[in-house]
């Protein structure tokens with residue numbers, strides 16, 4: 001009865017969409033458990049590019065049930081837009097399920113997000129995520145189930161917002177459009193697990209944006225690490241059998257906040273951005289680019305309890321001359337292996353780097369790790385050594401955008417099912 005969680009180990013945008021899409025083909029259910037339409041997952045499927053925000057990446061497979069779990073926050077306007085764009089290209093969405101306990105992002109949340117964004121320096125996606133989670137914790141939020149109440153009761157629930165009348169009716173209309181998807185998803189997910197299906201829990205953002213374990217306060221407003229998969233889906237921790245952590249072979253960050261291995265040479269940074277097409281899938285913002293940070297990777301692997309590691313976008317490094325990999329940090333002239341827990345420490349970090357010449361040739365048709373150029377193998381070896389004490393193997397290596405451009409060292413579903 002395997003439950004497998006897929007999570008990002010960096011600042012989001014690690015290529016989770018592609019890995020989840022790959023693993024979803026042999027699963028029966030994919031569950032999104034946190035965040036909202038701040039996420040953007042790009043998937044290339046039959047030469048078409050899909051950008052998903054809150055709908056799980058499994059939706060492109062006809063027979064995979066896709067659940068938006070209770071730990072998420074939902075902007076119904078944006079969800080309807082996503083549904084329509086999938087339907088318009090012939091994607092079947094009859095397998096979509098929405099938790100009645102998920103919180104609703106209201107227009108006022110987006111307004112508040114944008115006002116707060118001007119004052120603080122976080123650089124959010126402006127989708128209303130933070131204010132919606134704030135209302136959840138303040139116990140003044142609106143949940144999907146509330147939309148089924150008679151209009152007068154819904155208006156009462158909205159009393160803490162300005163002019164509730166003006167949007168209560170709009171919400172009721174939207175509810176009519178999504179009500180066929182709404183269920184008590186925790187029962188559905190538990191049933192799928194207990195009846196022996198492969199259930200994939202799809203993370204959003206990345207470990208370093210987690211509200212508790214990331215670079216606080218430059219984080220998102222939800223938990224993005226693997227343990228929240230249980231919480232945000234309504235299953236017990238005993239239903240999670242394994243975790244696959246996903247890292248790019250380099251690193252990016254969008255929005256503000258510390259990024260120790262940021263490449264300060266603008267020309268080199270631009271080369272990475274161009275080679276990796278590093279522009280936000282949600283906001284279109286150019287992502288800041290830099291190098292793989294093994295201190296952060298070790299930390300993220302540990303707090304997620306990963307069992308497998310996927311390294312994505314290795315092909316991007318083929319287009320560079322030289323590659324840097326940060327092995328440790330220097331803080332105040334002392335070498336350290338630990339990831340700071342206070343924001344002020346980040347400004348004192350000088351990463352130590354190992355340099356590697358790039359292999360300079362196209363690897364996008366490689367099907368086996370042993371066929372990769374020597375320096376690509378060496379890079380993977382450095383990563384393996386960094387996390388060796390956790391006995392984790394690299395299960396997947398991304399060598400191109402396409403669905404088949406992936407080297408699979410371990411078939412995870414077979415590994416978990418024992419056949």
Ligand code: IMP
Nearest residue numbers: 012038039040123124125219220254255
């Ligand atoms: P929020 O999630 O919109 O509140 O934004 C908080 C921070 O998380 C900002 O730096 C965003 O750019 C970042 N962020 C949120 N979602 C994603 C994502 O899916 N990928 C990358 N960065 C994200």
Ligand code: MG
Nearest residue numbers: 013040041281
């Ligand atoms: Mg993304």
